[in-house]
Amino acid sequence: MRTKKKTTSTNKRIIWIALTLVTWMIAIIWRLAWVQVVDHKHYVDRAAQSQRRELEIVPARGAILDRHGSELAYSLVSDSLYVDLKILGSDKDRQTAAKALAPLIGMTETRLREKLTGQSSFKWLTRKLDPERSRKVRQAIADKKLSGIGIKKETQRVYPNDMLASHVLGFVGSEDQGLAGIEQVWDDLLRGKPGEVSMSVDARRVPFVRSEIPPLSGATINTTIDMSLQHKVEVLLEQALRVSRAKGASAIVMQPDTGEIVALANAPAYDPNKRPSAADLALRSNRAIAFPFEPGSVFKVVAYSAALEEGIVTPDDKINCGNGEIRFGKRVIHDTHAYGLLSVADAFAKSSNVGAIKLAQRVGRERFFEYIRKFGFGERTGIELPGESRGIVNPLSRWAADSIGSVAIGQEISVTMLQAAVAMATFANGGLRVKPHIIRNIVMQGDREVYKATPETDRVISRETAEKMNSLLQRVVTDGTGRHTIQLTGYTAAGKTGTPQKVDERTKAYSKSKYMPTFAGFVPATQPRFVIVVMVDEPVGQYYGGIVAGPIFNLIAEAALGDYAVQPDDKAFRDALARLSKKYEGQVISDSEAGQARAGTRGQKADAMKLPVAGSENRYAESSANLSPLRSAPADVKRNSRGDAKAEASSMVDLFVMPDFRGRGIRAVAQACAELNLSPRLLGSGVAFRQSPQPGSRIRAGEECRVEFK
Numbered sequence: 001m002r003t004k005k006k007t008t009s010t011n012k013r014i015i016w017i018a019l020t021l022v023t024w025m026i027a028i029i030w031r032l033a034w035v036q037v038v039d040h041k042h043y044v045d046r047a048a049q050s051q052r053r054e055l056e057i058v059p060a061r062g063a064i065l066d067r068h069g070s071e072l073a074y075s076l077v078s079d080s081l082y083v084d085l086k087i088l089g090s091d092k093d094r095q096t097a098a099k100a101l102a103p104l105i106g107m108t109e110t111r112l113r114e115k116l117t118g119q120s121s122f123k124w125l126t127r128k129l130d131p132e133r134s135r136k137v138r139q140a141i142a143d144k145k146l147s148g149i150g151i152k153k154e155t156q157r158v159y160p161n162d163m164l165a166s167h168v169l170g171f172v173g174s175e176d177q178g179l180a181g182i183e184q185v186w187d188d189l190l191r192g193k194p195g196e197v198s199m200s201v202d203a204r205r206v207p208f209v210r211s212e213i214p215p216l217s218g219a220t221i222n223t224t225i226d227m228s229l230q231h232k233v234e235v236l237l238e239q240a241l242r243v244s245r246a247k248g249a250s251a252i253v254m255q256p257d258t259g260e261i262v263a264l265a266n267a268p269a270y271d272p273n274k275r276p277s278a279a280d281l282a283l284r285s286n287r288a289i290a291f292p293f294e295p296g297s298v299f300k301v302v303a304y305s306a307a308l309e310e311g312i313v314t315p316d317d318k319i320n321c322g323n324g325e326i327r328f329g330k331r332v333i334h335d336t337h338a339y340g341l342l343s344v345a346d347a348f349a350k351s352s353n354v355g356a357i358k359l360a361q362r363v364g365r366e367r368f369f370e371y372i373r374k375f376g377f378g379e380r381t382g383i384e385l386p387g388e389s390r391g392i393v394n395p396l397s398r399w400a401a402d403s404i405g406s407v408a409i410g411q412e413i414s415v416t417m418l419q420a421a422v423a424m425a426t427f428a429n430g431g432l433r434v435k436p437h438i439i440r441n442i443v444m445q446g447d448r449e450v451y452k453a454t455p456e457t458d459r460v461i462s463r464e465t466a467e468k469m470n471s472l473l474q475r476v477v478t479d480g481t482g483r484h485t486i487q488l489t490g491y492t493a494a495g496k497t498g499t500p501q502k503v504d505e506r507t508k509a510y511s512k513s514k515y516m517p518t519f520a521g522f523v524p525a526t527q528p529r530f531v532i533v534v535m536v537d538e539p540v541g542q543y544y545g546g547i548v549a550g551p552i553f554n555l556i557a558e559a560a561l562g563d564y565a566v567q568p569d570d571k572a573f574r575d576a577l578a579r580l581s582k583k584y585e586g587q588v589i590s591d592s593e594a595g596q597a598r599a600g601t602r603g604q605k606a607d608a609m610k611l612p613v614a615g616s617e618n619r620y621a622e623s624s625a626n627l628s629p630l631r632s633a634p635a636d637v638k639r640n641s642r643g644d645a646k647a648e649a650s651s652m653v654d655l656f657v658m659p660d661f662r663g664r665g666i667r668a669v670a671q672a673c674a675e676l677n678l679s680p681r682l683l684g685s686g687v688a689f690r691q692s693p694q695p696g697s698r699i700r701a702g703e704e705c706r707v708e709f710k
Contacts, residue, residue: 056152056194056195056196057153057194057195057196057213057214057215058077058152058153058154058155058176058194058215059155059191059192059193059194059195059215059216059217059218060075060077060155060192060215060217060218061074061075061155061157061172061176061190061191061192061218062075062189062190062191062192062217062218062219062220062221063075063220063221064169064182064183064190064220064221064223065220065221065222065223066223066225066226066227066230067222067223067224067225067226067260067262067440068226068227069222070227071160072159072160072161072164072165072169072223072225072227073157073158073159073160073169073183073272074157074158074160075155075156075157075158075176075218076155076156076158077153077154077155077156078128078129078130078131078134078153078154078155078156079128079129079131079134079137079151079152079153079154080124080126080127080128080129080151080152080153080154081101081105081124081125081126081127081129081137081149081150081151081152082122082123082124082125082149082150082151082152083097083115083116083120083122083123083125083148083149083150084120084121084122084148084149084150085116085117085118085119085120085121085123085148086119086120086121086148087147087148088116088146088147088148088149093146093147093148094113094116094117095113096144096146097112097116097144097146097149098112098113098116100140100143100144100146101125101137101140101141101146101149104133104136104137104140105125105126105129105133105137106126106133107126112125125149127154127174128154128156129151134151137151138151154176155176157171157172157176157183157272157273158273159171159271159272159273161227161231162271162273163234163269163270163271163272164227164230164231164234165225165227165230165264165265166181166269166270166271166272166284167180167181167264167265167266167269167284167285167286167287167288168181168182168223168225168264168286168385168438169181169182169183169272170182170183170184170272170386171183171272171276171284176191177191178190180284180286180386180387181286181385181386182221182223182384182385182438182439184386185384185385185386186219186221186384186439186442189218189219189221189442189444189450189451190218190219190221191218192215192216192217192218192219192445193215193216194215195213195214195215195216196213216444216445217445219442219443219444219445219450220442220443220444221439221442222439222440222441222442222443223438223439223440224260224261224262224437224438224439224440224453225261225262225263225264225438226262226263226563228563229253229262229263229559229560229563230262230263230264230265232263232556232559232563233251233253233263233265233556233559234265234267234269236251236552236555236556236559237249237250237251237265237266237267237552238267238268238269240267240536240548240552241267241268244536244539244540244541244542244548245539245540245541246536246537246538246539246540247537247538248266248267248268248287248536248537248538249266249267249534249535249536249537249552250265250266250267250287250288250417250534250535250537251263251264251265251288251532251533251534251535251552251556252264252288252417252418252421252531252532252533253530253531253532253556253560254421254422254425254436254530254531254532255529255530255531256424256425256428256429256434256522256528256529256530256531257429257434257528258434258455259422259425259434259435259436259437259453259455260436260437260438260440260453261383261436261437261438262530262560263556264286264288264289264438265288266286266287266288268283269283270283270284285387286385286387287417287537288416288417288418289381289383289385289387289388289389289416289417289418290387290388290389290416291389291416292389292390292391292392292414292415292416293414293415293416293500293502293516293535294410294411294412294413294414294500294501294502294503294516295410295413295414295415295420295498295500295518296409296410296411296498296499296500296501296516296518296545297351297353297356297409297410297481297496297497297498297499297500297545298410298420298496298497298498298500298518298520298545299407299408299409299410299413299415299498300348300351300356300408300409300410300496301423301424301427301469301473301496302368302371302372302375302377302408302423303356303357303359303360303363303368303408304344304348304356304359304469304472305371305427305461305465305466305469306359306360306363306367306368306371307344307359307360307362307363308344308461308465308468308469309371309461309462309465310363310367312359312362312363313344313359313362314344314468315343315344315345315468315471315472316343316344316345317343317344318341318342318343318344319341319342319343319344319347319352319354319355319358319359320340320341320358321335321338321339321340321341321342321347321352321354321355322338322340322354323338323340324336324337324338324339324354325354326353326354326357326358326405328357328361328401328402328404328405329400329401329402329405330402331402331405331406333353333354333357333405333409334353335350335352335353335354337350339352339354339355342355344359344472345471345472345475346475346479348472348475348476348480349472349475349476349479349480349481350480350481351476351480351481351496351497353409356408356409357404357405357408357409359408360404360405360407360408361404361405361408365396365399365404366396368404368407368408369396369399371460372393372407372413373393374433374458374460375422375423375426375433375460376419376422376423376433377391377393377413377415377419377423378390378391378392378393381418381419381422381435381436382435382436383418383436383437383438384437384438384439385438388416388418389416391413391414391415391416391419392413392414393413394412394413410498410500411500417533417535418436420518420520420533421436421520421531421532421533422434422435422436423520424495424496424520424521424522424531424533425522425531426460426461426466427466427469427470427473427494427522428470428494428522428528428531429457429466429528430463430466430467431459431460431461431462431463431465431466432457432458432459432460433457433458433459433460434455434456434457435455435456435457437453437455439451439453440452440453441453470494470525473494473495473496473521473522473525474492474493474494474525476494476495476496476497476521477492477493477494477495477521477525480497481497481544481545481546482495482496482497482519482521482546482550483546484546484547484550485546485547485550485551485553485554486519486521486546486550486553486554487554488523488524488554488557488558488561489573490568490569490570490573490574491523491524491525491557491561491566491568491569491570492523492524492525492526492569492570493521493522493523493524493525493557494521494522494523494525494528495519495520495521495522495553496519496520496521497517497518497519497544497545497546497549497550498516498517498518498519498520498545499515499516499517499518499543499544499545500515500516500518501514501515502514502515502516502538514538515538515539515543516535516536516537516538517535517536517539517543517544517545517546517547517548517549518533518534518535518536518545518549519532519533519534519545519546519549519550519552519553520532520533520534521533521553523557523560523561524561524566524568524569525569526569527569529560529561529564529566530557530560530561532553532556532557532560534549534552534553534556535549536548536549536552562668562672565664565665565668658691658693658694658695658699658705659672659676659695660691660695661688661691661695661707662687662688662689662690662691662695663687663688663689664687664688665686665687665688666682666685666688666709669682669688669707670682673705676699676701677701677702678699678701678702678703678704678705679702679703679704679705680704680705680706680707681704681705681706681707682707682709683706683707683708683709684708684709684710685709685710686709686710687709687710688707688708688709689708689709689710690707690708691705691706691707691708692705692706693705
């Protein structure tokens with residue numbers, strides 16, 4: 001009986017063991033089936049991943065070029081050192097790596113040892129090594145068999161001209177992302193698309209199969225900026241800051257017919273190659289488009305053009321400016337003088353506040369407001385740069401009883417310099433407002449154009465009214481507030497001065513000591529090629545627009561007209577240049593002839609280079625050395641009433657930077673040599689292709705200059 005019970009118990013155990021084994025086998029089989037059938041792809045991918053290594057190939061960031069194809073910004077591909085601490089492994093390996101690499105990357109062994117702590121799968125050790133250091137690091141990694149430490153390609157942005165056009169170009173961050181300017185707006189296109197290298201590796205992580213998808217380089221951006229003229233404008237602004245002791249200065253040079261921005265500069269500038277500190281972040285704001293300001297008398301062009309367009313007055317009609325003051329509402333506005341009865345043209349030339357207010361009142365609030373908006377004030381221009389301000393134009397519902405008088409003279413309204421340039425270009429362009437742009441086109445790899453600027457125009461005033469305003473603006477230069485500083489011999493100029501007061505932050509009233517002198521205009525007046533706007537922020541001493549901003553406008557105009565070989569629009573001047581050029585062709589200019597030509601230019605050159613500072617006069621001698629030669633009349637051209645020679649011209653510095661004459665005609669070169677007091681030797685005919693001394697070298701007055709033409 002006991003034997004039977006014992007057998008039964010044993011059988012039960014066997015059955016349970018058998019059931020357990022069967023269950024276990026079923027579970028194993030089920031799991032194997034699940035892994036091999038249901039999760040097959042997942043584990044295949046994991047296996048492949050453990051056997052595959054992928055590296056991203058960084059694309060080169062696209063270049064930014066000026067209008068002539070010169071590089072303003074480009075990228076270099078450089079090596080950066082990283083570590084995978086999970087692969088690097090033991091403390092001994094980390095100590096070996098620190099000892100081998102620290103002296104090669106300019107880091108102490110202790111500091112590198114700290115970086116090699118932890119279990120991070122990716123950590124930068126140092127970035128953007130120069131080629132020689134990168135070669136030594138690669139060699140050390142191979143010699144010491146340092147697994148887990150590798151080199152990754154990165155791009156390094158380079159701005160070869162340092163501060164040049166920094167507010168236009170912007171800069172990039174540590175991860176190659178655009179943070180300002182063109183770099184920010186067009187970041188997606190400039191970045192390109194990264195490539196990829198895939199490698200199959202063995203258990204030791206040694207690759208044995210490799211495939212590669214090449215990167216797509218970033219787009220090339222062709223701007224409208226002229227690098228040479230941009231440099232000259234920046235030099236002038238920096239000099240103006242030193243001379244006037246102002247907080248800042250800005251200038252814009254624009255082609256009125258196309259809307260192309262040839263130069264846009266702010267001073268102080270910054271170097272985009274350097275990482276910004278907290279102190280210089282404010283310098284990186286593009287004040288020419290981002291900082292609206294009350295335009296002052298420059299804004300009077302709206303009231304006058306509106307009155308002319310509405311047929312309310314003609315340039316010869318009279319305005320009674322009385323005793324130089326006008327009362328409207330609770331305000332009393334004064335003129336600098338009691339002008340009495342003036343023609344519309346004279347009131348504009350003398351920048352009469354009373355005249356502008358009376359015309360605005362005759363136009364009426366609603367119509368005057370419409371003209372303000374038609375000129376584009378209160379709206380962004382749409383330029384391809386970040387941070388553009390709309391300015392401040394209050395709606396009519398918020399105008400007080402006396403607002404029309406304030407707005408007529410450029411108060412209670414804020415505009416940007418770019419808006420002022422566009423408005424001035426409207427008069428230069430026959431009444432058409434052109435949308436400004438700073439990008440010509442954008443081309444992707446393979447010459448595929450993805451963006452092209454197309455100038456947009458809107459009719460603001462009639463051509464007839466624009467011509468009348470052109471004449472009024474010329475009167476400002478010949479007989480008005482700009483007559484003492486705008487002296488472009490052989491060229492006509494048109495413009496308007498402005499001396500807006502800044503608002504005192506403490507009292508919220510107009511300051512008696514803080515001004516923003518401005519000059520906006522275009523040259524030549526008869527066939528406008530360039531609109532130029534200059535603004536100086538809080539100069540010390542003299543603060544009138546014609547006195548402070550006018551000379552800068554004059555020198556920028558000289559540079560632009562010379563660089564683009566714009567023919568003088570004064571016929572007598574052109575004829576005299578033709579006679580002078582004919583005399584020079586194919587022969588050496590005698591000392592007596594060169595001396596005669598020089599004698600006729602010294603006084604005018606000296607006059608054009610004055611800038612008042614704190615009541616005294618100070619010449620732009622330093623700036624002139626960096627510019628292409630200024631244009632002045634040859635000896636046989638009669639000077640205008642403002643071009644009297646002065647004995648003080650002999651005190652001008654006689655050390656110059658040799659200009660680049662290549663590509664210029666004989667006339668321009670002959671005139672330049674005369675102005676720089678050089679002894680020219682001009683050979684051949686056509687355009688200059690070779691010269692001595694070389695461009696950029698230092699020269700002194702009286703040296704021989706040999707230029708060959710073909």
